[in-house]
Amino acid sequence: MNDMSEKAFEQQAFGKAALRKIGEVAENFRLYDAGWMGNGNRDTMRVTGAEFRNAKSGPNKGRMTVMVPNTKRTVYVTKSEMQPFLDA
Numbered sequence: 001m002n003d004m005s006e007k008a009f010e011q012q013a014f015g016k017a018a019l020r021k022i023g024e025v026a027e028n029f030r031l032y033d034a035g036w037m038g039n040g041n042r043d044t045m046r047v048t049g050a051e052f053r054n055a056k057s058g059p060n061k062g063r064m065t066v067m068v069p070n071t072k073r074t075v076y077v078t079k080s081e082m083q084p085f086l087d088a
Helices: 013-022 079-087
Strands: 029-036 044-054 064-067 073-078
Touching (some): 013 029, 013 044, 013 073, 013 079, 073 079
8 A cells, every 4th residue: 555644535526525424534544545436427436545554664664554454434425525625
């Protein structure tokens, strides 16, 4: 897994909509996977996130690359839920 220090997906409209749906999360929670659902249907996205911690050893030592067990959350967001963030 890449270093999850940056909150890249959280700055996108789908990420903002997903976080609104997920609700309160820990400071180390990051969205890390997103994709459109269905065959060419561009109405609903699946967005997944989890809490991450810094690696304690190995080549990624000190980098936020380790997913914390049992913290994974997935939500589905529609275009209409993303729209307010596109208009802003």
